[in-house]
Amino acid sequence: EVKLQQSGDELVRPGASVKMSCKASGYTFTDYAMHWVKQSPGQGLEWIGTIIPLIDTTSYNQKFKGKATLTADKSSNTAYMELSRLTSEDSAVYYCASGPNYWFAYWGQGTLVTVSS
């Protein structure tokens, strides 16, 4: 069974950074790309970017360049997303998603980031 286990919710100060994780199990980590999606409170979904762990290649939504940094650790089957210079606009639930053929077939449970002083 494919599972994506995301790290816990975060409360962070404005201007700080946060790094969240997404641990994959149930498949070969390097077989699928890993995507990240933002869902702002009561809002829809935004694609942040994608990392291909096999070749450590990333692609970003231009809107999130400079805000999000995607990495992957093949030794622990874990993908990471770091968000920098946080503002209230970054308060949201962040999902990782993966699957064959670049589909968002399997989703993590989401990490809630709250930016507040």
Place this chain on the structure above:
Amino acid sequence: DVVLTQTPVSLSVTLGDQASISCRSSQSLEYSDGYTYLEWYLQKPGQSPQLLIYEVSNRFSGVPDRFIGSGSGTDFTLKISRVEPEDLGVYYCFQATHDPHTFGAGTKLELK
């Protein structure tokens, strides 16, 4: 960026009814390889989204055949025949043809 316009914004149905959701794109979603990378997702209350349909009309593993995707170019439709309680939630279309990939704003399916 490609804008996906979903209509209606919300849809009230009786269990057993058919529901239809439209997704219109600001640009053709046919890629140069001949495929159309249009997907449909359902987000049930309090849950992560789940993949229903990929490449316009292909049901993902385990998705019931009452979910039918169709369309081409810029106009796409998701039909749900015989709505069941577990179908309630917010439906999103998503395009992966153009960068950046984008989602529609969602259609909330609820009980009448």
